[in-house]
Amino acid sequence: MTTDTEASGPGAAAAAVTRMMAGPVRADEIDLSIGEPDQALPGVLVEAAVRSLRDGRTGYTPKLGLPELRDLVAADVEAGTGYRPDVEDVVITVGGTGAVAVALAAACAPGGSVLVPDPAWPNYRVLAERLGIGVLTYPQGESGDGFLDLARIRSGLRAGARLVAVNSPSNPTGAVASAAALRSLVALVREFGAYVLSDEAYESVVFAGGRAPSPLADGGVDVTFAARTFSKTYSMTGLRVGALISPPRFRTAAAALHGTTAGCAPVTAQLTAIEALSSLPGRADQLSATYLARYRTAVQILGPWAPGTPVETLGGFYLWLDARPAGHTSAEVCAALRDRGIVTSSGLVYSATDGFVRVALTAPDDVLARALTLIREELDRLAARAC
Numbered sequence: 383m384t385t386d387t388e389a390s391g392p393g394a395a396a397a398a399v400t401r402m403m404a405g406p407v408r409a410d411e412i413d414l415s416i417g418e419p420d421q422a423l424p425g426v427l428v429e430a431a432v433r434s435l436r437d438g439r440t441g442y443t444p445k446l447g448l449p450e451l452r453d454l455v456a457a458d459v460e461a462g463t464g465y466r467p468d469v470e471d472v473v474i475t476v477g478g479t480g481a482v483a484v485a486l487a488a489a490c491a492p493g494g495s496v497l498v499p500d501p502a503w504p505n506y507r508v509l510a511e512r513l514g515i516g517v518l519t520y521p522q523g524e525s526g527d528g529f530l531d532l533a534r535i536r537s538g539l540r541a542g543a544r545l546v547a548v549n550s551p552s553n554p555t556g557a558v559a560s561a562a563a564l565r566s567l568v569a570l571v572r573e574f575g576a577y578v579l580s581d582e583a584y585e586s587v588v589f590a591g592g593r594a595p596s597p598l599a600d601g602g603v604d605v606t607f608a609a610r611t612f613s614k615t616y617s618m619t620g621l622r623v624g625a626l627i628s629p630p631r632f633r634t635a636a637a638a639l640h641g642t643t644a645g646c647a648p649v650t651a652q653l654t655a656i657e658a659l660s661s662l663p664g665r666a667d668q669l670s671a672t673y674l675a676r677y678r679t680a681v682q683i684l685g686p687w688a689p690g691t692p693v694e695t696l697g698g699f700y701l702w703l704d705a706r707p708a709g710h711t712s713a714e715v716c717a718a719l720r721d722r723g724i725v726t727s728s729g730l731v732y733s734a735t736d737g738f739v740r741v742a743l744t745a746p747d748d749v750l751a752r753a754l755t756l757i758r759e760e761l762d763r764l765a766a767r768a769c
Contacts, residue, residue, distance in 0.1 A: 399508060407725050412753045414742045415727040417553065417699045419617045419669070427616060430657035434650045441649065445641035447474025447625075448652045454659040455625045459608070462585065463599040471633055473626045473640050474647045474655075478583045478611030480640070481626035483509055485607035486545065488628065488635040489577045490515045494544040496579070497535060501702070501733035503553045503581070518543055519734070522552060525695035529559035530567055539574040545607075546571055549581040550594050551697030554732050554740040556677075558588060558697050561595035568602035577629065580608045586615045586666030588697040589674040593666070604629050612651075614699070615666050616658040623651035673699055676743040676750060683754040687761050699743055702729075706737035708761050709768025715739055718764060722756045 407413045423431075434440075446452065452472040460466035475481040486509055490496050495516030498506040502522065510517050518541065520534040535546055546567065550559035564580075571578055578597050585594040597606045611624035624647075628636040658665070674693065680701050681688040689702060705715045712728040716739060719726050729738025741757070743750060 411720070411723050411725050412745060412749055413725045414745060414750075414753060415725045415740075416744070417614070417742050418619045418744055419614060419699070420744045420746055421617050421669070421672075423617045424658075424662060424665070426661050427618070427654050427657055430654045431621070431650050434653040439649050439653065443474075443646045443649050443652060445646050446637055447472070447647060448649075448656065451652050451656050451659075452625075454656060455610070455627075458659055459598065459610075459627060462593040463596045465598045465603055467598075467603070467627045468630065471628050471630055471636075473628070473636050474652055475609075475624045475626050475640060476644045476647050477613060477622045478581070478609050478624040479505060480622075480644055480647075481607075481609035481611070481624045482506065482579065482581060483643075484626050484636050484639045485579050485609060485628065486510055486515060487513060487639050488632050489545040489579070489607065495538075495542055496545045496547060497538040497543040498547045499549065499552070500735075501552075501554055501729065501738070502547070503549060504731050506547050506579075516542075520546075522555060522557065524555075524691060525557040526560045527563050529557055529563045532566055532570060535567070536570060539570065539576055543576060545577050545579050547579040547581060548597075549583070551584040551588065553584065553698060554700045554727075554729075554738075555702040556696035556698045556700055557691070558590075558594050558695060561600060564595055564597045564602070565600045568597050568600065568605060571605050576605070578602065578606045580606055582608055583611045583614055584698040585610070587669050587673060587699065589670060589677065590694050590697075591667070591670065594697060598627065604631070607632070612655045612658060615669060616655075616662065618651065618654065618658070621648065621651035621654055623647045623655050670697070673697075673743055676747065677701065679747070679751060680741070680743060680754050683751065684758050684761075687758060701741040701743060703739045703741055703757075704737065705729075705739050705761060705764075708764040710764055711736050712738055715761070715764065718760050719757060722760050724753050724756055724760075726757075 452469045497518045499522035500519040518538045521531045523529045608627040613619040727740040
């Protein structure tokens with residue numbers, strides 16, 4: 383089952399898997415290919431992790447997570463959306479990726495299909511295809527009310543999609559959905575008896591301040607799976623802990639899927655997450671200010687190559703660079719940049735449209751400025767050769 387915007391054949395999934403299998407970058411390269419915050423794990427979280435090991439807390443937890451952490455996650459959801467989920471509907475997962483996997487399997491398998499945006503984080507497609515779930519796509523819009531192509535989503539729902547994935551702020555574009563757009567989506571999926579997968583990995587990194595709107599905020603509780611992670615906001619990428627808030631009717635399915643595939647999230651990560659939610663209330667504001675400044679620096683250095691989107695409407699960690707005027711494919715541009723010591727991510731990992739490059743703004747300011755300068759020089763050189 384496809385739509386005319388779906389990447390042809392298995393190319394998008396294959397490109398994503400190839401990226402997943404890539405080895406480490408060289409020590410002399412600047413890696414702007416992955417969304418891993420360059421800020422160190424805060425000291426208070428380091429101490430929490432070490433303390434858990436010294437105290438001998440290295441065993442299993444309850445399968446759905448430590449009760450204290452589940453309660454703190456519910457409170458954090460309430461702080462951002464006004465809705466406090468029942469703790470029974472909060473599952474502590476192995477990263478946000480684990481939350482997405484459980485939601486996909488619960489809502490779509492077996493034999494269902496999922497609608498994903500283009501461009502989008504590739505794991506939706508890869509995981510769905512491995513689970514035998516059909517993949518359809520809809521165009522990802524810009525920030526605001528046009529974030530979702532509701533007409534295309536309606537077509538996908540008519541074709542039988544059971545789940546609509548939405549990622550705001552978006553990986554890779556940084557676009558942020560408006561509350562109105564999400565309300566419209568909730569009404570639409572309810573009309574078709576379908577569900578929303580709200581991937582909220584970057585919901586706390588919003589350049590305008592505050593937190594990104596969520597479909598949980600405006601009556602979407604019964605149709606929304608919300609996937610969250612501690613990786614981005616708290617620099618906990620390697621600790622692997624996230625959370626899934628599921629619609630109440632999926633309480634048993636979510637528990638069964640997570641409990642039998644993951645057992646439980648790592649106890650050290652869960653204890654560190656408790657400390658994060660308890661001790662670092664201003665962490666998201668700090669990150670938002672950092673990445674807003676970096677994005678503005680990128681716009682200044684890249685000049686005509688920078689996206690024209692108003693910076694204050696964006697969020698997340700990425701710059702979605704349109705390199706098509708350089709006259710080369712995404713792969714060719716990435717290869718040329720790597721020859722200059724800059725590792726980026728091919729747009730074909732995220733989109734069926736060739737010619738884009740995703741640049742993660744996740745390097746110290748001086749290193750990032752040097753890398754962006756080299757990117758500008760290389761794009762100018764490629765464009766001149768193409769003339």
